[in-house]
Amino acid sequence: MASSLFSSTASLSSHYHLIFTVLALLLSALIFFLTQKTKSKSLNLPPGPPGWPIVGNLLQVARSGKPFFEYVKEMKAKYGSIFTLKMGTRTMIILTDAKLAHEALIQKGALYATRPPENPTRNIFSANKFTVNAAVYGPVWKSLRRNMVQNMLSSTRLKEFRAVREKSMNKLISRLSVEAEKNNGVVWVLKDARFAVFCILVAMCFGLEMDEEKLEKIDQVMKNVLITLDPRIDDFLPILSMFFSKQRKRVLEVRKEQVEFIVPFIEQRRRAIQNPGSDQTATTFSYLDTLFDVKVHEGKKSSPSNEELVSLVSEFLNGGTDTTATAVEWGIAQLIDNPEIQEKLYQEINMTVGDKKVDEKDVEKMPYLQAVVKELLRKHPPTHFVLTHGVTEPTTLGGYDIPMDANIEIYTAGIGVDPKLWPNPEKFDPERFISKGEEADITGVTGVKMMPFGVGRRICPGLAIGTVHIHLMMARMVQEFEWSAYPPGKKIDFTGKMEFAVVMKDPLRAKIKPRG
Numbered sequence: 066m067a068s069s070l071f072s073s074t075a076s077l078s079s080h081y082h083l084i085f086t087v088l089a090l091l092l093s094a095l096i097f098f099l100t101q102k103t104k105s106k107s108l109n110l111p112p113g114p115p116g117w118p119i120v121g122n123l124l125q126v127a128r129s130g131k132p133f134f135e136y137v138k139e140m141k142a143k144y145g146s147i148f149t150l151k152m153g154t155r156t157m158i159i160l161t162d163a164k165l166a167h168e169a170l171i172q173k174g175a176l177y178a179t180r181p182p183e184n185p186t187r188n189i190f191s192a193n194k195f196t197v198n199a200a201v202y203g204p205v206w207k208s209l210r211r212n213m214v215q216n217m218l219s220s221t222r223l224k225e226f227r228a229v230r231e232k233s234m235n236k237l238i239s240r241l242s243v244e245a246e247k248n249n250g251v252v253w254v255l256k257d258a259r260f261a262v263f264c265i266l267v268a269m270c271f272g273l274e275m276d277e278e279k280l281e282k283i284d285q286v287m288k289n290v291l292i293t294l295d296p297r298i299d300d301f302l303p304i305l306s307m308f309f310s311k312q313r314k315r316v317l318e319v320r321k322e323q324v325e326f327i328v329p330f331i332e333q334r335r336r337a338i339q340n341p342g343s344d345q346t347a348t349t350f351s352y353l354d355t356l357f358d359v360k361v362h363e364g365k366k367s368s369p370s371n372e373e374l375v376s377l378v379s380e381f382l383n384g385g386t387d388t389t390a391t392a393v394e395w396g397i398a399q400l401i402d403n404p405e406i407q408e409k410l411y412q413e414i415n416m417t418v419g420d421k422k423v424d425e426k427d428v429e430k431m432p433y434l435q436a437v438v439k440e441l442l443r444k445h446p447p448t449h450f451v452l453t454h455g456v457t458e459p460t461t462l463g464g465y466d467i468p469m470d471a472n473i474e475i476y477t478a479g480i481g482v483d484p485k486l487w488p489n490p491e492k493f494d495p496e497r498f499i500s501k502g503e504e505a506d507i508t509g510v511t512g513v514k515m516m517p518f519g520v521g522r523r524i525c526p527g528l529a530i531g532t533v534h535i536h537l538m539m540a541r542m543v544q545e546f547e548w549s550a551y552p553p554g555k556k557i558d559f560t561g562k563m564e565f566a567v568v569m570k571d572p573l574r575a576k577i578k579p580r581g
Contacts, residue, residue: 108466111158113149114140121151123301132563134449137161137476147463153301158467161476163486163513165463169473170521171509173460178202178522181455181472184300186313189320190290192376195361195369197526198384198452208361209377214526216355217269223530225350227425229268230534234422234541237261241546245577251551254397254573259390260284262534263382270381271330272337272351286326287383291565293319327375352381383565385527388447389534391566394573395445396437396539399493401548401575402557406495410437411580414544423540425533431540436495438535442481442507444493446517447566449478454523478567481515546577 116122129136137159140148146162160166169177179202180194191199197213200206216222237257244252263284267275275283293316299306306313337347338354356377358368369377400407413433414423428434454473461467482490487503497503506512507528509520518525525531542548550557551574560570 108468109464110156110468111147111149111463111465112144113151114144116151120153120302123152123298126150126152132561134476134478134561134563134567137474138479141476141479147465153298154303155301156468156471157474158462158465158471159474159476160462161479162463163480163483166475166480166516166520167509167513169462170454170475170519170523171513174521175202176456176458176460177454177473179455179457181453181470184297184303184306186316187294187300189316190294190323190376190379192370192373195373196376196380198380201455202457202522205361208359210526212355212359213352213381217352218526218530220529222350223533226265226269230265230425230537233261233264233268234537236264237538238541238545241542241577242579250576250578251574252577254575255390255394255568256572258393258538259386261538262389263386265534266382266385268348268351270352270378272334272348272353273330274348282326283382286323287379287386289319290323290379291383291387323379324372324375327378328371331371331374331378353378384525385531385534387565387568389531389538391447391568392441392445392531392535393538393542394569396441396535397542397548397575398557398559398569398573399441399444400437400543401550402559403493404549406437406493407543407548410434410539411543411547414540418544423537423544425537428533428536428540432499433495434536434540436498438532438539439498439505439507440493440495441535442517443487443505443515444481445561445567446477446481446515449476449561449563449567451475451477451516451519452523475516475519477516477519480513481517486514544580546579549576549578551576 114122114125117124126133126136131139140150140159141161146160147165148159150157150159160169180199188194188199194200195205195209197206197209200209237260240257240260241252244257260280264280267280267283297309297312299309331353334347334351334353335357338357353374356369356374361369400410410433413431417430418424418427454475455471456467456469456473459466459468467473480486484490488497488501494501498505505514507515507517508524509516513520518528518531553576557573558569558571561567562570
């Protein structure tokens with residue numbers, strides 16, 4: 066539900082280049098002696114580009130001026146399916162091959178199911194790794210994940226929030242209509258899709274009805290957290306942390322703002338549970354309800370603290386908002402670029418439901434819609450890397466050593482367009498899953514051909530709810546409107562850039578026409 070630390074930025078920002086270059090060169094000798102470790106044997110790491118002493122390949126990545134996923138794409142062409150990047154004190158082992166990903170995450174799942182060490186500053190927002198995504202492999206992670214999946218994201222529980230989703234879909238269509246009326250039919254796709262998803266997740270998370278002003282404020286607080294988590298050079302060279310005191314201070318300020326703003330909602334929900342009927346804005350159930358008394362392991366008898374609760378609910382909101390909304394933006398862009406696909410999808414919707422609004426139950430009867438969404442996730446996975454993996458003990462993969470301190474980064478976007486797995490992979494072609502007989506298990510259990518949600522033990526727990534939202538939003542948006550390029554005739558630019566998810570470099574503006 067979240068991208069890894071390094072994959073959440075387009076590249077090392079240009080304003081770091083000068084300080085990095087000067088300090089790295091001046092301190093290289095000192096760092097070398099401070100970080101040098103005697104090893105009983107040299108490791109047989111995967112090959113990779115040569116780098117500077119100590120700073121490794123950081124300079125090459127920074128000076129390339131390219132998004133990190135573009136740099137990895139270049140290295141894949143040169144070094145193959147598994148290679149190493151030395152990023153300061155971090156050893157990144159990049160996997161770009163479906164078979165290696167399956168071996169690591171499915172066949173050796175427990176071994177690759179943990180998270181590697183990181184800059185302690187990063188642990189502030191996870192309450193010292195007390196979240197599903199951040200926790201190391203062990204009892205804390207197992208308890209938190211089991212609680213989220215069984216008590217909140219099971220198929221039975223998701224059905225309880227159908228009314229919430231329907232209300233948000235109606236709100237989405239209304240917002241698009243109002244915006245189009247004010248702007249001669251032109252709308253910003255990502256903004257409206259993002260708000261609709263966020264409304265659903267807030268209702269599920271807090272169990273409280275909120276007005277638009279509160280929703281927008283929560284959204285802004287969440288965005289501030291994501292911005293603050295952008296990578297810094299001292300993430301890779303900790304000795305330089307002395308030069309980033311201003312940034313560390315900002316981290317603490319944002320965390321304080323996050324806690325102070327979210328805790329009142331937590332306490333409001335706590336009171337509503339303790340005094341049923343006392344709060345007319347409260348719904349019958351929420352994610353928070355499952356967290357108040359969750360026991361993560363036998364040694365921890367107390368319930369989660371308010372700060373831990375803030376981290377858990379923030380994870381729930383952030384993990385499912387941008388990734389889903391971004392997928393919808395890419396999906397609408399592809400339908401504009403391929404009007405014959407848009408028309409075929411509309412005809413399926415019309416034949417299935419007629420004049421009735423599409424309901425999520427109807428999705429099961431729409432094979433072409435399902436094929437469109439699967440092709441969307443193959444071609445445009447929300448993140449180009451899954452969350453960083455680590456190993457619980459030294460091991461080997463592909464004939465190479467994998468040490469415990471390595472960051473295992475899996476380039477999912479490369480797998481989804483691998484010509485060895487997919488014929489004509491660059492073409493957006495939903496028919497490959499219908500008439501052409503292609504198959505792909507997005508859970509990876511039977512084999513990896515695409516992994517937009519990761520695979521294995523750390524597969525995104527929000528897979529089910531994410532796909533429900535994407536199917537429903539795409540169906541309602543196509544049922545209600547005909548989508549075309551703006552300005553008319555403009556060629557869609559499918560260049561991506563890294564933010565929290567991989568978004569369109571040029572945010573999609575589209576012209577909509579209500580269906581008659």
